[in-house]
Amino acid sequence: MPCTVVVGAQWGDEGKGKIVDALSAEADVVARYQGGPNAGHSVIRDGRTVVLQLLPSGILTAGKRCLIGNGVVVDLTRLREEADRIEALGVDVRAQLGVSAAAHLILPYHLAAERVAEQGQGAIGTTGRGIGFAYRDKAARTGLRVGDLFDAPWFVERAARNLAGLQREFPESAELKTMSAQQVLDGLADLARWVEPMVTDVSFELDEALKRGRRVLLEGAQGTLLDIDHGTYPYVTSSSASAVGAAAGVGLGPRAIDRVIGVAKAYATRVGHGPFPSEMPAEEAERLRAAGEEYGAVTGRPRRCGWLDLPALRYAVRINGLDELVITKLDVLDDFDEIKVAERYEGAGKNGERFPAATRELERCRPVWKSFPGWKTNTSRARRWEDLPQAARTYLEWVEEQAGVPVTVISVGAEREAEIRRGVAVR
Numbered sequence: 001m002p003c004t005v006v007v008g009a010q011w012g013d014e015g016k017g018k019i020v021d022a023l024s025a026e027a028d029v030v031a032r033y034q035g036g037p038n039a040g041h042s043v044i045r046d047g048r049t050v051v052l053q054l055l056p057s058g059i060l061t062a063g064k065r066c067l068i069g070n071g072v073v074v075d076l077t078r079l080r081e082e083a084d085r086i087e088a089l090g091v092d093v094r095a096q097l098g099v100s101a102a103a104h105l106i107l108p109y110h111l112a113a114e115r116v117a118e119q120g121q122g123a124i125g126t127t128g129r130g131i132g133f134a135y136r137d138k139a140a141r142t143g144l145r146v147g148d149l150f151d152a153p154w155f156v157e158r159a160a161r162n163l164a165g166l167q168r169e170f171p172e173s174a175e176l177k178t179m180s181a182q183q184v185l186d187g188l189a190d191l192a193r194w195v196e197p198m199v200t201d202v203s204f205e206l207d208e209a210l211k212r213g214r215r216v217l218l219e220g221a222q223g224t225l226l227d228i229d230h231g232t233y234p235y236v237t238s239s240s241a242s243a244v245g246a247a248a249g250v251g252l253g254p255r256a257i258d259r260v261i262g263v264a265k266a267y268a269t270r271v272g273h274g275p276f277p278s279e280m281p282a283e284e285a286e287r288l289r290a291a292g293e294e295y296g297a298v299t300g301r302p303r304r305c306g307w308l309d310l311p312a313l314r315y316a317v318r319i320n321g322l323d324e325l326v327i328t329k330l331d332v333l334d335d336f337d338e339i340k341v342a343e344r345y346e347g348a349g350k351n352g353e354r355f356p357a358a359t360r361e362l363e364r365c366r367p368v369w370k371s372f373p374g375w376k377t378n379t380s381r382a383r384r385w386e387d388l389p390q391a392a393r394t395y396l397e398w399v400e401e402q403a404g405v406p407v408t409v410i411s412v413g414a415e416r417e418a419e420i421r422r423g424v425a426v427r
């Protein structure tokens with residue numbers, strides 16, 4: 001630690017929830033720095049799967065301070081529902097949680113606008129949570145933040161202007177037509193009273209924690225390839241999902257961060273539209289989807305499945321400045337005769353090992369495959385490196401060498417103990 005970032009090294013759904021949950025046992029404060037209720041972090045607690053969307057994964061550890069940073073977009077209705085659900089498990093969410101006054105709000109008109117926009121030609125295949133429209137207002141400097149909930153005239157005036165703009169943009173939306181800014185504020189009255197005692201200055205809290213020698217964990221949602229700047233634009237989410245967004249999303253200086261952990265599956269998936277060079281043919285994908293239960297935790301959508309993509313992984317190492325990699329879901333590959341990896345790309349100009357910065361170029365890339373023999377052994381009970389079959393070790397060692405960073409943890413199942421900690425100790 002003292003300040004560690006955990007980030008997805010692919011297109012999200014890498015199994016960060018489990019890793020953050022485990023690391024948060026060693027942290028004093030856990031903070032989310034971007035995204036919103038589009039995230040779905042599954043954590044197993046007492047044999048039950050708990051899905052967290054807006055709450056940092058540390059919330060399940062009693063007494064752990066959990067913060068929602070300024071870089072997050074907050075849907076208060078969903079946050080309240082989630083908090084109630086987690087409180088029913090015996091967690092004192094209200095005592096543990098702090099929400100940045102500077103976090104932007106997802107409002108009903110963002111949801112309504114997205115519903116119409118996603119029917120149109122420019123559809124991205126979003127999670128339908130109003131994420132893009134909330135961040136659009138933020139960038140346009142017309143957004144409303146958590147702190148604005150307590151100034152009714154200011155809130156109504158700005159919300160009215162935003163709503164009028166969306167009504168002009170989407171005249172076909174009956175939902176937008178019948179909405180009013182006052183209604184939006186009235187609908188939030190109870191939620192505002194509920195959240196008020198939790199509103200805090202996340203930047204100040206984290207700085208104080210670090211000065212007192214506390215350990216801070218910054219939790220990313222989505223993944224590097226969904227980052228608004230560095231992902232496969234425009235098929236991305238609307239925030240800085242890579243580690244470069246962490247400092248900005250909680251209000252710390254970049255030098256506060258001293259360790260960056262990337263999480264990648266032993267293969268690859270993506271949800272929504274956009275290029276995916278190592279995508280498998282339908283039949284193979286179906287097999288992997290079933291083995292890995294690759295369905296969206298938030299939307300239930302079947303995920304597109306593919307093999308590990310080395311140029312993409314090396315790119316994630318570079319963009320995030322990864323210190324180490326956690327490889328998850330190795331056990332999902334247990335029954336495959338052959339394990340393939342996209343080693344480099346054909347059609348990516350001179351340098352087929354490099355992930356192209358331009359999405360149009362990526363669309364033209366075809367993988368050059370490397371093949372490994374499958375291990376055909378159940379790895380889910382492996383707890384030490386030596387417990388893994390030689391073929392699995394060969395695969396992981398090759399990935400590590402190609403990625404250029406150590407693979408420190410290998411996850412072989414959803415339960416917390418189903419992992420192998422290797423060589424470099426988790427500090």
Ligand code: IMP
Nearest residue numbers: 012038039125126127131236237271272
């Ligand atoms: P949005 O974040 O809902 O605007 O969706 C934009 C893109 O990011 C779509 O392709 C979504 O499928 C994808 N996306 C957003 N959140 C997640 C996630 O948590 N896991 C995987 N994909 C996600």
